Amino acid sequence: MRFAESAVNSLLRPAPWLSVYALALLGADADAQIVNGPICEWSPAAVTGGRGPGLIVGADMLLPDGHRPDYGVHIRFNGGIGAVADFEAVRDAYPEAAVLDCRGxxxxxxxxxxxxxxxxxxYAFPDPNLNPGYAHRDEWRLGLAGKVQLPSPQPHYYDPGDPESTAILVAVELRHLLGGATAIAGTGGVPGVIRNINRHVREGDPALYDAEADVSxxxxxxRVVEDLADECAGGPAHRFPPPDGELAFMAYxxxxxxxxRSSCAARAEVARYLQRVQRRDRRxxxxxxxxxxxxxxxxxxxxxxTLVWSPRSNLALYGQTVDIAGAVEQGVxxxxxxxxxxxxxxxxxxxVSCARQVAELADAALPGEALWRMATVNGAYALGLEDRFGAIEPGLRADLMLVRYAGGDAYEAVLTATDEDILATWIDGRPVLLSGLLDGALSERNCVALEGVAPTVCGVFDAFGLSEERFGDYLEGIVPLNNPGGQASCGLAAGR
Ligand SMILES: [Zn+2]
Incomplete structure (x- = not known):
């Protein structure tokens, strides 16, 4: 049976509870779930008498060592990546698995x-006073050097009893999911939407932060500018407190x-940090x-x-960002x-789009593949978690995206995909975004269509007791899911 994409998209399905591990079994007994659409051929899993058959996805595949056409990845029933090889070989090795064949x-x-x-x-839009006139972070944070202080937005932290904060955090995470991310590192978030990474400090953190990195x-x-004032006036080198040596097991x-670069304090921070790093005692x-x-x-x-680069934020605050040509030349x-x-x-x-503009202006060679590495495997490496996710590799967690591809540079297809191009996004082998085209085959009947968002969102709203209507009510005045129009400028249009 053929599903019209728009028709399926508009359906709001009931949501019986099913194990996340059951995804590949869902189609086993119903011909009606076969999706022989124009993009992917769906074959349900064989009935296996309790063994988990998993799901094979066939597509062009971006692996750590390059682009492979007609490849297959076996997403195991436990949410991990199993075999990654030529499609036919994977299918032959796992004849009982469900198959989503989107090759070509x-x-x-x-x-x-x-x-x-x-x-x-x-969740917050840029402050109206945001300008690229700051020389150091402390100037906008603290109002130093006669500069306008930018008030920090009120943070939202997850509290199951606070539906507004929950809805706002779900929106932040969905925005990133729609933009291709499956993991974010930093403080805050909600359990069960995107993969969150941060150091466990409080009870409840283990449920929220799936993996640890020290992002203090x-x-x-x-107040580092003040601390360094004497040193920057020609005095003796400032002594910073010693690092917390107990956390050497996680990346810093x-x-x-x-x-x-004209800021003495900013330069001194780099020098001190690189001194500290020479201990080589952690990532x-x-x-x-x-x-x-x-x-x-x-x-x-x-x-x-690893240099973690945020060109848009740098340009919006400092009118300057990393010397990317220099960084690339030095092999950082x-x-x-x-x-x-x-x-x-x-x-x-x-x-990625901002990074590309900066690189072009700086005459730095940053082809699509290099940008893709910065956004995937290098991000995982920066967090010391490259053995968990960030690549399609046997043994890693199945945090994957599948996007439409009409030939040409496959890296560009991933970097420039729109909402409409998203066929599926999995975290831990669990589908969280699905094109209506695939919803019937791959979902656990728990996908919700949101206004203005092309893929359906699966397994998120029931967990928080949020209806679509209630969710929408909380989002007024915050950064929306599907419109980047209010973001800060990449800074280049004005010739900075
Ligand atoms: Zn930051």
């Missing part, structure tokens, strides 16, 4: 790993050098690093420090991140 019409990629995002604040924002102090991903990343220069990049490459590993909505990108695709 779709490309499969790991979901983007957004290595730095303050989810608790990332400021490594030195919250702090803000460092967030200011112009280190460096968020922003606008003040870093080519010598610093060489040290970062040597010390295996770079990961992309959105930072937060008050100054950063709407989602990872918008960040």
């Amino acid at each position: 019409r779709a490309v499969a990629s790991p979901g983007f790993v957004n290595a730095h995002e303050h989810a608790a604040f990332s 924002t400021f490594p030195f102090s919250v 991903v702090p803000h460092v050098g967030e200011g112009r 280190h990343s460096l968020v922003h690093g606008v003040a870093a220069d080519r010598e610093d990049y060489a040290a970062m490459r040597e010390l295996d420090v 590993r770079v990961a992309l991140s959105t930072d937060w909505s008050p100054s950063g990108s709407f989602n990872m695709r918008e960040e």
